Amino acid sequence: MSTVYDLSFDQLAERLASWGEPSFRARQVWTQLWKRGATYEEMSDVSPALRERLTGALPIGVELLDERTADRGATRKALLRLGGTHAIEAVLMGYRDRVTVCVSSQAGCAMGCTFCATGQMGLRNNLTVGEIASQVVWGRREAGRLPAATPQRLSNVVFMGMGEPLANERHVFGALAKLTQRDGFGMGARHLTVSTVGIAPGIRRLAYAHPQVGLAVSFHAASDELRDQLVPPNHRYPLAAVEEAIAAWRSATRRRPSIEWALIDHVNDTVEQAELLAPIARRLHAHVNLIPLNPTPGYPVVGSPPARIRTFVTALERAGVNVTVRDTRGRDIDAACGQLALSAFGR
Secondary structure, three states: OOOHHHOOHHHHHHHHHHOOOOOHHHHHHHHHHHOOOOOHHHOOOOOHHHHHHHHHHOOOOEEEEEEEEEHHHOEEEEEEEEOOOEEEEEEEEEOOOOEEEEOOOEEEOOOOOOOOOOOOOOEEEEOOHHHHHHHHHHHHHHHOOOOOOOOOOOOEEEEOOOOOHHHOHHHHHHHHHHHHOOOOOOOOHHHEEEEEOOOHHHHHHHHHHOOOOEEEEEOOOOOHHHHHHHOHHHHOOOHHHHHHHHHHHHHHHOOOOEEEEEEEOOOOOOHHHHHHHHHHHHHHOOEEEEEEOOOEOOEOOOEOOHHHHHHHHHHHHHOOOEEEEOOOOOHHHOOOOOOOOHHHHOO
8 A cells, every 4th residue: 555655746746736735735745744754633734624635545654553662762662554554663773872763674574584583474565665764754753752862863774674675675775765865854875774685686786776875784604504594595695696796886885884693602603603704804894793693482592692702703803804793772672683573562
């Protein structure tokens, strides 16, 4: 089902003109939607009759079904119904210096990564341009409700929620265009990051379609033998092909990619894996983000303990790799990386 966020400004203007509305009305509604994240009921400069008509014909299509908070209110996980049909999850994370919203590109995921809660669900639907963009609008609106210790203003968008963004490439690229449109949402492209398990052709196309958007690639293993087990798309796009695509992306964009790695106890947290990863990261001039695996019902192995994390980090640092251990935000509300499954809400 299309929502008002799926429309271009010209399409909205054409629809309102067909209803006999003056030409300036489209700009009023567009600004309220994209700049303020207003609902129709909140548009005081629009007549009640038009608000009612808009609600029926062009639904906003974002309904909050449930919400959980953690980290003293600085992390908020929302179950949203989009377009009246798809239930997905988005996470808003407030830090001292920034506010980031993590959005979904699909309801579920077909990639089948064994340790990922969303991958254990399977794919239900691709989200539309408007359904993706509306999550970011929600994030901007809700950022003002975060604790005062945060900036209370949305600063970053990461496509790291449910789904594989490059398996829904057309709609994700369309959402990126809308979010960076100056007279629309107006966010700088460098504040957006697309995460992928390594869909090599999509990485190359991202470089040319949206060269200022950041890239994060989920490796999780530095040998094809292990990656085949953890990340099934590796059978189609093995590490050499993924590295080649990232190198092409970097050459075209002159930007630094990120390598994402969920540390799994005695699976991919060995010194051997670190030593295999190091030359890849150096060749790509990549920053490595490590995060202890978050537990999921469908995967019996736990995340790496602190001692093994330190050993892995030390091996990378000694090899000259820039590495960070990421904050495990929202673990107690199943909001952290790899946990975005609808089962968390019992639905």
